[in-house]
Amino acid sequence: MFSTSLPSVVLSAAIFFLAALGACAQGKSTLTAMQAAALCQEAEQLFNAGNDKYAAGDVAALDDWRKAAARYERLVNEGDYHNGALFYNLGNIYFRLDDIGRAILNYRRAQQFIPRDPNLLRNLAFVRSRCRDHVPEPERIRVLKTVFFWHYDLPPSWRENGFLATFAAAWVFALLCLWRRQRHWLRWCTAAFAFLALALASSLVVDEWNRQKHRPGVILGESVTARKGDSDSYEPSFTEPLHAGTEFTLIGSRGEWLEIALSDGRTCWVRRHQAELVNP
Amino acid sequence: MPHSFCCHSRFALLSWLTALAFLLPLALAIAETEVKIGISSQNVYLGETFVFQISVSGDSEPEAPAFPKTADFQVESLAPQRNQSTSISIINGRMTNTSVNETIFRYNLTATRTGTLRIPPIPVKVGGRVTHTQAVPVHVMAPEKMDDMALEVAVSSPECYVGQPVTVTWKWFIGRNVLNYRFSLPLLTEKDFSFPAHTPNLDPARRRDYRKIPLSSGDELIGILEQATRNGVPVSCLTFSLPMLPMQAGTVTFPASTVTFSVEDASRARRSRRQSLFDGFFDQTPTRTMTIAAPALSLNVKDLPAEGKPKNFSGIVGPCRVEVSASPRQVSVGDPIILTVHVSGPEYVDNLRIPALSECPELSRDFRVSGEEPGVVESNRKVFQCTLRAVDAQVKAIPALRVPFFNPASGHYEEALSEPISLEVEEVRTVTALDAQGLPTALPSNSGSKLETVTEGIAHNYGGDILLVDQRAGLATWPKTPWKIAFCLAWPCIYLLALGAVAWHRHRCADPGAIAAQRAAGKCLAALKRIQPDDASGPDLTLAALTDFLAAKLRRPPAAAQSFQDVQAPLAAAGIAPAELERLEKLFAGCEASRYAGATPDDLKQIPLEAAAIVKAINRAF
Structure with a gap:
């Protein structure tokens, strides 16, 4: 007679659950590791070759840079590599190609992964200073960035690992509390790690919420007439057009038009092809 | 009955008297x-x-x-x-x-x-x-028309612009002796006009000619009494003026100004019925009150033209001049500089305003502007102050300020420019720990120029395998990294398992007798199994194992389970079947008999087996 005991049921369920999770873990890369490494190496060589040609005054440098950018883009789109240094390199190449919009776009993408990288910060600040439009950041955002510096300055991977570590530590101390009930310091440790884990989890949740709610983007077109509505029949929103590199937050979209908000809160509509989101 | 009638009447009388006592003061008061x-x-x-x-x-x-x-x-x-x-009063001795x-x-x-x-x-x-x-x-x-008394009102200009000051002059021609007078000037309360504070210029040499002008509102003005001629007749003329600023455009008719005065009236001399001893000595001169009004007067107030109006026009009408001064002029970046702006030109500067300096693009580009004040009137000019702070050391001067005004003479908007003011702005020096210790902040260098960083240009690219590390993290990536989910779920499961284990362990430790009872059957059967079939001490060992089992099962000390009689009652109470009890009794008897009378080989073999069967049966029942 077949007897189903509780341990065997639990074990079966765990195996099924992990198998299901494992199925979700499949990525969407169409490049093998070797192909990716080769592309990366080619891009680096082309970029360096372009630098040499530029130093010699050869206009063919632009072609080499474009090719290098294309290879890096393949690593992102086909290889599904999302890496701070990769986007940083792309930003540098687009700056060399005088495409301020795409340069800032890729720097912003790199900033999600290496937010405190000094080279990235310096380059982004420099390229932003070259933008024709200056839209001041509201004071409130600067205050938030100062108070919650750990949310804004630590890479997401650090915060995620920190959450997992503090989460495990909290449970370990909770387990110890089961055996040593009289030890008050164990409880304090449990509470402290639980608080840290909660703070880091909240940071991750806020990140995800911001990713869904506040979708940043960059104007790519050289001169973009922003309008008051989703049609060319609407009046322009500003006395001057927006220029490449102007950063915005997406509010909504209708067909070919995007409703955006500049960093000072003013809103307008631009055509979809004239801008790109940091996280499409 | 008479008694009750008397009670009733006494009660009624008392009630009336009480009511009267309360109501009388009220009545008297009324x-x-x-x-x-x-x-x-x-x-x-x-x-x-x-x-x-x-x-x-x-x-x-x-x-x-x-x-x-x-x-x-x-x-x-x-x-x-x-x-x-x-x-x-005292009347007949009564006070x-x-x-x-x-x-x-x-x-x-x-x-x-x-x-x-x-x-x-x-x-x-x-x-x-x-x-x-x-x-x-x-x-x-209606006010009387008199040839020798008249009131006139005139305006310095029949038309003007909104905000352009005009002078309203009243002239009262007085041809007879006036005892007292009071003016009524409803124009002063019209909300379409503003009357700035005005102190007339008084000539001390003519102080005897000045007169106070009482108004019906209770205020007073100052006028001057002069000799004049009206229709060829010499009269006195009381003149006073006020500056006025029209605030609304349109053709305005002034409300009638009047003056009410008293003159002697001999035709109304009073006659008393009884001649007084002091007849005529204390008699007052009869007077008559009269009022005259000024003819209607209108003023055409033109609106300022919209064409050419500067965006920062602040309403100044009339040519003006702007002078500025600043202190200090040698500052560091961020240090306050007090900027003083003197505006003069318009005749009346009480309500004069200048464009907001914080919105002036020339200033806001190089300075942070704060602390703007509404301005203070000093003699013929108005003084404004604000605080400027240079934003960087490249600032060399406070630029010229542009103050637009409307010139009624030309009918156009013009600008008053101030002179720029040169400044010396130094970089802010960062105080370091070396300063706190009193040490020089920089070691003396023995070679030429300072090494400065070039801020132009971008930094190098990154290379190598670090580009091929997927750095995506966050909650959105968890579905693709199942181990994180499993990790987070595992800990609470481990904790719950541990919690259950600890609870079970504590429950067991709280009742050690129960643990012994649970283990008793296994122990006994193990002991019975170890007995060899040909072991002569088998019955004793069997009995010992059996008594230990029963003592543990019944939670008694071993000495309390030595014989069948010791355990019979509790076993029966625990629900052991009588047949099993009988078997147990026989086993006990068999073991006792074997101890003393010896056992057959068959008994040596059967006794442990029987004991094991009984133990299992009793264990099942418990």
Whole structure:
């Protein structure tokens, strides 16, 4: 007679659950590791070759840079590599190609992964200073960035690992509390790690919420007439057009038009092809 | 019955007397209250102010009557006057002390049209009751036309722009002896005009010629009395002027200005019925009150043109000049610089405003502007101050300020420019720990120039395998990294398992007897299994194992389970079947018999087996 005991049921369920999770873990890369490494190496060589040609005054440098950018883009789109240094390199190449919009776009993408990288910060600040439009950041955002510096300055991977570590530590101390009930310091440790884990989890949740709610983007077109509505029949929103590199937050979209908000809160509509989101 | 009738009548009398005692003061109070009205004159001229009063006596704190709204009179309430008088009279040796409280409410009334007007009945609340005064007729006459008395009003210009000052001049030509006078100038209360503070220039040499001009509002102006000629007749002329700023565009007709005065009237000499010893000595000269009005006057006020109006136009009308000064002029970045702006030119600067300096693009580009003040009038100019802070050391000067104004002479907007002010702005020096220790901040260098960082350009690319590390993280990536989910779920499961284990362990430790009882059967069967079939001490060992089992199962000490009689009752109470008990009894007897009488090989073999079967049966039942 077949007897189903509780341990065997639990074990079966765990195996099924992990198998299901494992199925979700499949990525969407169409490049093998070797192909990716080769592309990366080619891009680096082309970029360096372009630098040499530029130093010699050869206009063919632009072609080499474009090719290098294309290879890096393949690593992102086909290889599904999302890496701070990769986007940083792309930003540098687009700056060399005088495409301020795409340069800032890729720097912003790199900033999600290496937010405190000094080279990235310096380059982004420099390229932003070259933008024709200056839209001041509201004071409130600067205050938030100062108070919650750990949310804004630590890479997401650090915060995620920190959450997992503090989460495990909290449970370990909770387990110890089961055996040593009289030890008050164990409880304090449990509470402290639980608080840290909660703070880091909240940071991750806020990140995800911001990713869904506040979708940043960059104007790519050289001169973009922003309008008051989703049609060319609407009046322009500003006395001057927006220029490449102007950063915005997406509010909504209708067909070919995007409703955006500049960093000072003013809103307008631009055509979809004239801008790109940091996280499409 | 007579007794009850007497009781009833006494009660009724008492009731009436009590009521009377309470009501009498009230009645007396009501009877003592009196409301009277009075009017200074029932025949008045248009624009002439007369006094209407309501006198309430008896109530010590009457409410001020509310004068009903009427279009026929302008009403000005005056402060009430309270009088209290006490009188003592002695009549036929009896002294009577009488005190009277009187409150007089007074109103200045000015008729707004000619004809027979009516002061309406006014409700007066006294002592909880409302009494209405009588309606009073008032005959309002048109001001008289007199050849030797006239009032004229003139404006310095028949047309002007909004905000452009004009001078309004009143001239009263006086051809006869005037005893007292009062002007009524409703123009001063028109909200379309503003009258800036004005102090006339007085010539000390002519101080005897200046006169005070009392107004019906209670204010006073200063005028000058001069000799003039009117229609060939020498008269006196009382002249006074006020500056006026029109605030609204359009053609405005000034409301009529009037002057009310008293002159001698010999035709109305008073005759008394009894000749006094001092006949004629104390007699007063009879007077007559008259009012004259100025002819209507209009002013065309033009709106400032919209064409060419600067965005930062602040409303200045008339040529103006701007002078600025700043202190200090040698500062570090961020240090405050007090900028003082002197604006002069317009005749009246009380309401003068300049464009907001914080919105001036030339200033806001290089400075942070704060602390702007509304301005202070100093003699003929208005002084404004604000605080500037240079944003960087590249700032070399405070640029020229542009203050737009409208020039009525040219009809165009023009600008007043100030002179730029040069500044020396130094970089802010960062204080380091070396400064705190008093050490020099920089070691003396023995070679030439300072190494400065070039801020232009971008930094190098990154290379190598670090580009091929997927750095995506966050909650969105968790579905693709299942181990994180499993990790987070595993810990609570481990904790719950541990919690269950600890609880079970504690439960077991709380009842050690139960653990022994659970383990007793296994122990006993193990001991029985170890007994060899040919072991002569088998029955003893069997008995020992059995008694230990029963003692543990029944939670008794071993000594309390040595014989069948010790365990029979508790086993029966625990529900062991009688057949099993019988078997157990036989086993006990068999073991005892084997101890003393020896056992057959068959017994040695069977006794442990039987004991094992009994143990299993009893264990099942427990």
